[in-house]
Amino acid sequence: MLFAVPLLLFLARASLWYSHSGQVNFHPIDLLIYEGKAQHTAWLAQASASNSFFTASRKYKQRYQRPPPPNFNKWYEYASGRSAVVIDDFDNIYDDLLPFWSLSPSEIRQHTWDVITQSNNGVGGISIRDGKVDVLPGTPGTHRWMLDGAIRIIENFVEWLPDMDLALNLNDEPRVAVPYRDIEKMRSKGRQPRLIGANKITKFSDERAVGWAPVTEEQFPDTNFEMLSFQRTFYEYGSVGCPPSSPARRQRLWDTSQLCVTCTYPHSLGQFVSNWTLSGDICHQPDLADLHGFYLSPAAFQGSHKLLPIFSQSKAGGFNDIRFPSPWNYMDKVAYAPNEVYPDPSFHDKKVSLFWRGVTSEGVSPGTRVWKGMSRQRLVHLANSPTAPQHILLPIAEGAKQFAYTPVPPSDLKRLLSTDVHFVDPIVRCGGRDCADQATEFGFGDKVDFQEHWGYKFLFDADGAGFSGRFLPFLQSRSLPFKSALFREWRVKWAPREREAEMIAEEGREWAGKVLRKEDMEIYFFRLLLEWGRLTDDRRDELGMYIP
Incomplete structure (x- = not known):
């Protein structure tokens, strides 16, 4: 019986593609709702399994093959004290930071200084020193709100962070796309286990501030970025992170008036998206080159094929920016605020x-x-x-x-x-x-x-x-x-006829109320910056909270 449900799901899926009559005996939405609930239940069970700091630390070590970073105990207290649902699964952070283990701490710090101090880079800087956070010089006033918003998040837990500087992307578009062969080597190096033995160091290094070159009002004309505004970006940046054998790298010409069925098939069930994660993988979708403004003619694209430590509010598939919770949402630039004039009825x-x-x-x-x-x-x-x-x-x-x-x-x-x-x-x-x-x-x-x-x-x-x-x-x-x-974006996972539509709407609303609160943005950013603090520490390979 263990194989009965997966077999039925496989046969149901196959019937949508191979039915000679063109008819199916079920609606795909019913199958997708069933699958979504099952996947969500399984994911949530492993993501929220820990109910103590000791258990969370052990699961961290098992999951990521390294001990948790210093002050992980403070993070756990912060998260559990705010009724966090998700404790154990922060794979977005792991994936975003993985290639940076191929760079030395001094290289990361130097790259950060470079992009902050180069003029017209579309990058703003944040400084954390002695438990305080502030904006670095050189940030244009038009984007000051973004850094102020990030600071408002960080201020909630800054006392537990080590000294460091952060380079935040001020543009809407992502910035960093490392070619496939290079990024795979970097990821491979990042996957190497780092299990600390007897010579453990449980605190961030002292005098970290001296490792970050001072940022002044002086800006420099050199730049690490290539300007491609108003130009196509798909082949130079969009698909550069895909395997050479992938359709996005091999196929460039087709009839754009017709749907590219082979592009949608891997993540679809008939006309319906069945795999949201896979749908974000552009490598099997060469048609995207002609289907989005970001790839056709972006307004402010400044990109690099070099792995640079750029924190962005979002990124497209194949990009290597580090995602952080958007100040736009944290500061309620657009808020859910029904009122007497515009209520939110059932x-x-x-x-x-x-x-x-x-x-x-x-x-x-x-x-x-x-x-x-x-x-x-x-x-x-x-x-x-x-x-x-x-x-x-x-x-x-x-x-x-x-x-x-x-x-x-x-x-x-x-x-x-x-x-x-x-x-x-x-x-x-x-x-x-x-x-x-x-x-x-x-x-x-x-x-x-x-x-x-x-x-x-x-x-x-x-x-x-x-x-x-x-x-x-x-x-x-x-x-x-x-x-x-x-x-x-940074967000954790969640998984139309009238009845089904109302059910999905209500479950989405309930889930957002549990894991997409401002507190959850703080929890995510706190954990991200502890990990970044270790990555930029000269003793990072010895650094971590020792868990027996």
């Missing part, structure tokens, strides 16, 4: 419509018509002006329990689901005829108060030039968000 009482408002900020279309490939523009076009029948999985007859993909003419699509999807005035990040052409193509929807979103059952969330700051408040609401994302 799911049943919301408008049955898919709602989105946004601007054309995903990339720049400077007169070359590349806007036609950008995901936000394609969303608005498909919602309002579809020109071809769409194949949709529908019951073969009213009340039937069998389903088949059925071509639905554009005129009937609104009957299946009402949409209220529009750009708001004005068209931005454009040049030449592309400004007028987009205005003619899309028109404009009314600008709305952000709190008005809660009146709709279905909310669409689409990345812009970087991650979307709306997704967290969408999750906190009683609406059901649909996520279209190229960029991945």
Whole structure:
């Protein structure tokens, strides 16, 4: 019986692809909900297993093949004192920092100084000294809020951090993409076990401050970054971290008017995304080169193939930036705050419509018509002006329990689901005829108060030039968000017919209330900076809390 459920799931999946009649006896959403619940339950069991500092330390050592960093006991007290659900699984941190073990502490410190002190780099600096945190000189005033927000997070636990400097990415776009062969060697070195024996050092080194060169008001014109604004980035940066044999490295030409089925197959179940993690892997998706503004024509791309210690709020697949919780969310730049004018009613009482408002900020279309490939523009076009029948999985007859993909003419699509999807005035990040052409193509929807979103059952969330700051408040609401994302953030994992839609909306809301709180942002950043403190310590191979 141990193999019965996986076998049934395999056969169910196979039936979607190989059914000669084109019919299936179940809806894929039912299978995906079942799988999602099972995977989430299993993940949560291992992620929250520890109920004591000793157990958490032992599990850390078993999981990461090294002892926990100094002051891990203070981190555990902080996390458990704030009712943290996740204690044991911080693999995002492990993965992001893994290649940096190939650099010496002095190299990391020097690279940090370099990128902070180079002018027009789009990088800001934060200094931690003697239990206090402050902004380093040279940060442009337009982005001061981002560093202030990061400082507000760090101030909650700064007394337990060692002296160090941090280089924060001020751009929306990620910055660091190391070529595949180089990054794999670095990761391999990082995976080497570091199990401390008798000669253990349990505290960060004294006099760490002298290892960080002073940052003054003086800025230097040299730069470690290449400027590729308004230019294609997929082949030079997007796919450079993929294996040479992968489709993203080998395939460059295809009919962009047709769906690349082989690109979506690995992470899909029919028309539905079945593996969210794999969908973020660009290596099997060469079509992405023409499907997102970040790859077609980014507004402010400054990239490096060298492994640089850049902390970013998000990154696309293949990039090596270090993710940290976004000050945008921590400072409630866009907040879930229903009120008497714009309440958040029960799911049943919301408008049955898919709602989105946004601007054309995903990339720049400077007169070359590349806007036609950008995901936000394609969303608005498909919602309002579809020109071809769409194949949709529908019951073969009213009340039937069998389903088949059925071509639905554009005129009937609104009957299946009402949409209220529009750009708001004005068209931005454009040049030449592309400004007028987009205005003619899309028109404009009314600008709305952000709190008005809660009146709709279905909310669409689409990345812009970087991650979307709306997704967290969408999750906190009683609406059901649909996520279209190229960029991945710090967040821990979580796993439409009316009943199923309401269930997913409520479970997402409940999960966000448990693990996506401001306290969870602090817990994640605290742990990240303890790990970074060890990585930048000259005695890091001897450093850790000894656990017998």
